[in-house]
Amino acid sequence: MSDAPKLTRRPQWTALEDHRAAWRDHLRDLFAADPGRAERYVVRVGDLRIDYSKNLVTDETLSLLQELAAATDVFGLRDAMFRGERINTTENRAVLHTALRAPREAVIEVDGENVVPGVHAVLDRMGDFANRVRSGEWTGHTGRRIRNVVNIGIGGSDLGPAMAYEVLRPYTARELTFRFVSNVDGADLHEAVRDLDPAETLFIVASKTFTTIETITNATSARSWLLAGLGGEEKAVARHFVALSTNAEKVTGFGIDADNMFEFWDWVGGRYSFDSAIGLSLMIAIGPDRFRELLDGFRVVDEHFRTAPAESNAPLLLGLLGIWYGNFFDAQSHAVLPYSHYLSKFTAYLQQLDMESNGKSVDRDGDPVDWQTGPVVWGTPGTNGQHAYYQLIHQGTKLIPADLIGFARPVAELSDELKAQHDLLMANLFAQGQALAFGKTAEEVRAEGVAEEQVPHRTFRGNHPTTTILARELTPSVLGQLIALYEHKVFVQGAVWNIDSFDQWGVELGKVLAKRVEPALTEGAEVPGLDASTAALVAAYRELKEVH
Numbered sequence: 131m132s133d134a135p136k137l138t139r140r141p142q143w144t145a146l147e148d149h150r151a152a153w154r155d156h157l158r159d160l161f162a163a164d165p166g167r168a169e170r171y172v173v174r175v176g177d178l179r180i181d182y183s184k185n186l187v188t189d190e191t192l193s194l195l196q197e198l199a200a201a202t203d204v205f206g207l208r209d210a211m212f213r214g215e216r217i218n219t220t221e222n223r224a225v226l227h228t229a230l231r232a233p234r235e236a237v238i239e240v241d242g243e244n245v246v247p248g249v250h251a252v253l254d255r256m257g258d259f260a261n262r263v264r265s266g267e268w269t270g271h272t273g274r275r276i277r278n279v280v281n282i283g284i285g286g287s288d289l290g291p292a293m294a295y296e297v298l299r300p301y302t303a304r305e306l307t308f309r310f311v312s313n314v315d316g317a318d319l320h321e322a323v324r325d326l327d328p329a330e331t332l333f334i335v336a337s338k339t340f341t342t343i344e345t346i347t348n349a350t351s352a353r354s355w356l357l358a359g360l361g362g363e364e365k366a367v368a369r370h371f372v373a374l375s376t377n378a379e380k381v382t383g384f385g386i387d388a389d390n391m392f393e394f395w396d397w398v399g400g401r402y403s404f405d406s407a408i409g410l411s412l413m414i415a416i417g418p419d420r421f422r423e424l425l426d427g428f429r430v431v432d433e434h435f436r437t438a439p440a441e442s443n444a445p446l447l448l449g450l451l452g453i454w455y456g457n458f459f460d461a462q463s464h465a466v467l468p469y470s471h472y473l474s475k476f477t478a479y480l481q482q483l484d485m486e487s488n489g490k491s492v493d494r495d496g497d498p499v500d501w502q503t504g505p506v507v508w509g510t511p512g513t514n515g516q517h518a519y520y521q522l523i524h525q526g527t528k529l530i531p532a533d534l535i536g537f538a539r540p541v542a543e544l545s546d547e548l549k550a551q552h553d554l555l556m557a558n559l560f561a562q563g564q565a566l567a568f569g570k571t572a573e574e575v576r577a578e579g580v581a582e583e584q585v586p587h588r589t590f591r592g593n594h595p596t597t598t599i600l601a602r603e604l605t606p607s608v609l610g611q612l613i614a615l616y617e618h619k620v621f622v623q624g625a626v627w628n629i630d631s632f633d634q635w636g637v638e639l640g641k642v643l644a645k646r647v648e649p650a651l652t653e654g655a656e657v658p659g660l661d662a663s664t665a666a667l668v669a670a671y672r673e674l675k676e677v678h
């Protein structure tokens with residue numbers, strides 16, 4: 131039990147409450163009062179230029195937030211994480227995804243053992259395998275080269291590689307086809323393989339635990355599909371299946387050769403695992419060198435987070451801004467709005483990272499929190515959102531802080547005509563940041579000659595906070611930087627909220643109940659203890675299923 135005061139009773143917290151109660155400023159006033167704001171409220175890390183000037187903060191707000199971070203010892207917990215201490219207390223595990231991108235010569239110990247050589251040994255094996263698949267040296271059972279790679283995994287064993295494959299498409303081996311299967315809905319696997327030739331298809335079964343029912347079920351079906359297509363020869367499996375896991379016993383039990391397993395470790399959380407062996411499909415797609423560039427990008431931000439002073443520490447700042455809105459302005463959600471088609475799955479990835487980490491309601495001691503924790507994270511590429519839900523952000527009743535992410539250069543392979551569209555894309559990003567912050571006053575609307583009864587409808591209150599993240603171009607390194615930025619932002623928030631950001635007990639109950647309910651659906655078995663509503667739904671399902 132810690133004897134630290136409860137978060138909401140800390141003087142630094144109540145000082146922020148007072149500051150909030152006295153808050154009257156509009157972003158228009160803040161910019162008018164402080165001509166240096168746009169220059170000053172920018173932090174740089176690696177290739178990222180992070181402009182937080184359009185946030186509802188003053189120097190005083192920032193220093194009060196920094197005092198809260200100091201009082202809750204965010205940097206102390208950060209150092210404990212980097213040192214390999216078991217800060218995931220409910221699972222009694224170290225939290226060392228940062229070791230996955232440590233340089234070869236680094237020494238990071240867990241229980242007295244340096245884990246870095248093991249990390250690089252697996253990366254080297256992955257590199258060798260990826261090169262063999264890419265060159266055609268690794269062939270399928272019938273001697274044909276591999277042309278299709280299907281990753282089967284869910285949650286952290288799917289979202290990272292699936293997202294990064296989209297992000298880095300211009301860097302991928304275009305002659306190979308990649309598919310990502312996660313859903314236990316048989317339609318997912320069906321659609322993924324229906325146009326593939328089993329003789330040319332490699333399945334990568336990705337599962338940290340190798341017990342996840344969705345993944346094991348899909349992998350079993352994939353094996354049947356493969357064997358059916360290759361004349362039922364069991365030994366074909368060895369040329370067409372590899373596993374990414376921490377659980378060698380289960381992998382071999384499933385029938386995948388231990389030689390075809392790429393391992394990682396229990397100190398890598400699922401949602402923090404995509405730069406481990408879980409990235410194998412991505413490494414095949416972009417090649418080992420590009421994968422190393424991605425890891426270098428992660429490392430740039432790790433080093434920044436570990437060493438930059440609090441005032442210019444980007445993950446700390448972003449984490450504190452989120453706390454300011456969530457805990458003092460009652461913001462319930464946070465939108466991530468990339469102005470890049472390639473980042474179409476980025477927000478979905480962040481949903482697991484953030485919501486599985488910080489969707490908690492007891493503190494590290496198991497006591498209920500009486501403060502808000504993680505936000506609902508949502509969003510899709512910005513231009514599409516503008517024509518759908520931005521109306522609510524602009525004129526609805528909710529405060530929705532947002533990150534706008536954009537790049538100065540389009541990808542090199544676009545035609546000149548398509549490249550020319552890039553300025554229009556980015557004009558939209560800048561225009562939205564401006565409109566959200568500054569709005570349009572009733573006077574401005576009237577001055578345009580708008581009829582009086584229309585004025586309220588056409589007025590934009592503004593004062594909606596955004597943070598703009600800009601980089602020159604979307605490279606593997608920049609992707610690594612962006613992900614590490616959000617990883618550490620989530621870390622900062624969990625540290626202040628005094629929750630365990632690294633467990634995920636909240637996903638367990640549904641899994642257990644699904645197992646219990648399944649026999650009722652398949653065999654009509656009696657399920658003891660089923661509540662009345664669910665029992666009625668199960669009965670209706672069975673009836674619908676059976677009526678022809």
Ligand SMILES: O=P(O)(O)OC[C@H]1O[C@H](O)[C@H](O)[C@@H](O)[C@@H]1O
Pocket residue numbers: 284285286287336337338339340341342345400401486634637
């Ligand atoms: O990699 P696996 O062990 O198959 O786990 C896949 C996913 O499922 C679990 O239910 C967890 O909620 C996730 O954190 C995890 O990423």
